[in-house]
Amino acid sequence: MSGAVGGFLRRVGAMMRKEFLQLLRDRVSFATMISIPLLQLVLFGYAINTTPRHLPTAVLAYEDTSLTRSILAAIENTKYFAVVSHPRSAAEADHQMLAGEVSFIVEIPAGFERAVRRGESPSMLVAADATDPVASGSAVAALQALVETAVKRERFAVEGGPEGSGLESAPPAFQIITHARYNPAAVTQLNIVPGLLGTILTMTMLIFTALSVTREIERGTMETLLAMPIRPVEVMLGKIAPYVLVGAGQALLIVGAGLYLFDVPMIGSPGLLTLLTVLFILANLSIGYTFSTLAQNQLQAVQMTFMYFLPNILLSGFMFPFAGMPLWAQWLAETMPLTHYLRMVRGIMLKGAASVDLAQDIMALGAIMLVAMFIAVRRFRQTLD
Amino acid sequence: MSAAADTLPDTPYAIEVEGLSKSFGDRVVVRDLTMRVKKGQIYGFLGPNGSGKTTTIRMLCGLLTPDSGRGTCLGMNILTEARAIRRHVGYMTQRFSLYADLSVRENLEFVARVYGVPDPVGAARAAVERLGLAGRDKQLAGSLSGGWKQRLALGACILPSPDLLLLDEPTAGVDPKARREFWAQIHELAADGLTVLVSTHYMDEAERCHEIAYIAYGELLAQGTVKEVVAGAGLFTWSVAGGDPAPLARELAALPGIDMVAPFGASVHVGGHDAAALEAAIAPFRARPGLVWRRDEPTLEDVFIDLMNRSKDNFR
Numbered sequence A: 001m002s003g004a005v006g007g008f009l010r011r012v013g014a015m016m017r018k019e020f021l022q023l024l025r026d027r028v029s030f031a032t033m034i035s036i037p038l039l040q041l042v043l044f045g046y047a048i049n050t051t052p053r054h055l056p057t058a059v060l061a062y063e064d065t066s067l068t069r070s071i072l073a074a075i076e077n078t079k080y081f082a083v084v085s086h087p088r089s090a091a092e093a094d095h096q097m098l099a100g101e102v103s104f105i106v107e108i109p110a111g112f113e114r115a116v117r118r119g120e121s122p123s124m125l126v127a128a129d130a131t132d133p134v135a136s137g138s139a140v141a142a143l144q145a146l147v148e149t150a151v152k153r154e155r156f157a158v159e160g161g162p163e164g165s166g167l168e169s170a171p172p173a174f175q176i177i178t179h180a181r182y183n184p185a186a187v188t189q190l191n192i193v194p195g196l197l198g199t200i201l202t203m204t205m206l207i208f209t210a211l212s213v214t215r216e217i218e219r220g221t222m223e224t225l226l227a228m229p230i231r232p233v234e235v236m237l238g239k240i241a242p243y244v245l246v247g248a249g250q251a252l253l254i255v256g257a258g259l260y261l262f263d264v265p266m267i268g269s270p271g272l273l274t275l276l277t278v279l280f281i282l283a284n285l286s287i288g289y290t291f292s293t294l295a296q297n298q299l300q301a302v303q304m305t306f307m308y309f310l311p312n313i314l315l316s317g318f319m320f321p322f323a324g325m326p327l328w329a330q331w332l333a334e335t336m337p338l339t340h341y342l343r344m345v346r347g348i349m350l351k352g353a354a355s356v357d358l359a360q361d362i363m364a365l366g367a368i369m370l371v372a373m374f375i376a377v378r379r380f381r382q383t384l385d
Numbered sequence B: 001m002s003a004a005a006d007t008l009p010d011t012p013y014a015i016e017v018e019g020l021s022k023s024f025g026d027r028v029v030v031r032d033l034t035m036r037v038k039k040g041q042i043y044g045f046l047g048p049n050g051s052g053k054t055t056t057i058r059m060l061c062g063l064l065t066p067d068s069g070r071g072t073c074l075g076m077n078i079l080t081e082a083r084a085i086r087r088h089v090g091y092m093t094q095r096f097s098l099y100a101d102l103s104v105r106e107n108l109e110f111v112a113r114v115y116g117v118p119d120p121v122g123a124a125r126a127a128v129e130r131l132g133l134a135g136r137d138k139q140l141a142g143s144l145s146g147g148w149k150q151r152l153a154l155g156a157c158i159l160p161s162p163d164l165l166l167l168d169e170p171t172a173g174v175d176p177k178a179r180r181e182f183w184a185q186i187h188e189l190a191a192d193g194l195t196v197l198v199s200t201h202y203m204d205e206a207e208r209c210h211e212i213a214y215i216a217y218g219e220l221l222a223q224g225t226v227k228e229v230v231a232g233a234g235l236f237t238w239s240v241a242g243g244d245p246a247p248l249a250r251e252l253a254a255l256p257g258i259d260m261v262a263p264f265g266a267s268v269h270v271g272g273h274d275a276a277a278l279e280a281a282i283a284p285f286r287a288r289p290g291l292v293w294r295r296d297e298p299t300l301e302d303v304f305i306d307l308m309n310r311s312k313d314n315f316r
């Protein structure tokens, strides 16, 4: 029995070694593997650049008090906003946003200052054109802070007392109600790095294994391989294994950039993230390998990969909010590794989720992987018929 | 791997197949093929292009499933024990099918590892020496010349010390010296008990085999030692010299009683199945001045060409 296991490991090892050598020798593929994440990082890195921008803003103030003036001054003082209009009515403001003239509408209701003084915690309405969620997301976050500062300053000025020290325990002086228009989920930059991690891994892992079996068929090496005493499952594992390393390297690159360049937090356990990333990589490799056994040639394999990749991107919750999709689409998305992985990465990096919190997604991802592997091994043609 | 799995069934034949048939679509490529190869023999497999040699070899090592028929390789069922067969069979494909993007040594090491050869690195190094590729072991296999590729492929086949070699045109494009070395090596291996089935288009190679089989259009037409095959063909031949070979050959080919005409340099080879009819047909030519007629023995090539012509008549 130990002999059988030894033989199994030996053959998987031989296959792995061979694939690795071929991978290293294939300069173009290797360059692609490094350059895809780098290129994407630069592109998206620019998009998630948090440097303030002058977002055109309309201010709809129903009162003209010292607090409103102070808030407006604070808004103008930041580079996030540029107050470009003072519409007289909500309808006028709406029209300006629809026309794309402004990205923000800040609405200060009548009696705002008085309500603040009475501690009634009044609402200030901010409508954001979230078609550019990255920009609007960070601006809204900034707005909260700067209005708070303005209110504090104003309270000190008006009441002149050290009452501000008790502010933490008191209810908030006011509330900002944000309406993210046109993109209710208001995806922020924090979601982009996890999404990027998932999509890049999906794409590269799928494509590399999708080509692996068809390449052997097209180059004629399949005949020798099939004539050797090696089992389909051994071929599969040997072909998949080197790419786990490649995928892990890519993940490291992206997460590293996310942490150090774009200040994405890592609240949960990096170890858990690594483990689940490897699981995700394996699931994608298995699916790619399945395509490889289904396709007749490399072109077909690439086509299959793209047909599969698109719904992954669109339905996983990376592009559009998951909860906003119809139920059937949600069910479809549940069969895709990216959906589960996005939840895992967001959960771990942004919310500090532990493995128990993610148990469902972990099991789903594991199941997807096993099903793909099963189909691949069954589909692997052991003859040339 | 238990010891029991490694001992092969004790049979006098390395290959024993019966009634093998294979078609692709509605085209029958191999038809009812029955063949036996004794252990330790070098068995030549001949036949015109597209006659089904490669297809037959693939069925023997389990790469193609026969539509009907049964058989054993090294005593193991070709239908059910393909995996066990593969461990003991070295198959050299007609088209080079090692990894072009791996070096000579990496290819050999890969083979050694998959087959579980002890000390794969050492075994690969020894194989490189044996192949005469020392110093070029780091060269990519794809950049070798055609002949060297063949030699590398053969080296890879022999590396795991198989009990049966299936070689599909191993010497196509190999220079005469390398071919001679190759055959010397094959004979040495056979002397040690290895069985070799080798397909070839070369007559001189056929003559170096212990036994040969001739297959045309999927059908096995002749089988046995070279002598037996030649005798079994029942062909009578004459050769004629002294005339202009090309027009002479044309004239002769049209005559009844002459089944085969082939110009050979300055002379023409004439053959027929009916000795009397053949003599009658050439009688007028024997009277022609300047022509020198001589009875001779049919060559293997005469026999094959005749077999091919006849099988065409049968199948087309």
Ligand SMILES: Nc1ncnc2c1ncn2[C@@H]1O[C@H](COP(=O)(O)OP(=O)(O)OP(=O)(O)O)[C@@H](O)[C@H]1O
Pocket (backbone or CB within 6 Å): B024, B029, B047, B048, B049, B050, B051, B052, B053, B054, B055, B056, B094
């Ligand atoms: N996979 C396949 N699908 C369809 N037809 C095939 C396939 N493989 C072989 N054939 C056909 O079967 C016939 C026999 O082919 P095979 O390769 O066995 O001939 P061969 O005797 O090896 O010829 P050669 O001397 O040219 O190598 C050919 O006509 C070929 O076109």
Ligand SMILES: [Mg+2]
Pocket (backbone or CB within 6 Å): B053, B054, B055, B094, B168
């Ligand atoms: Mg052939």
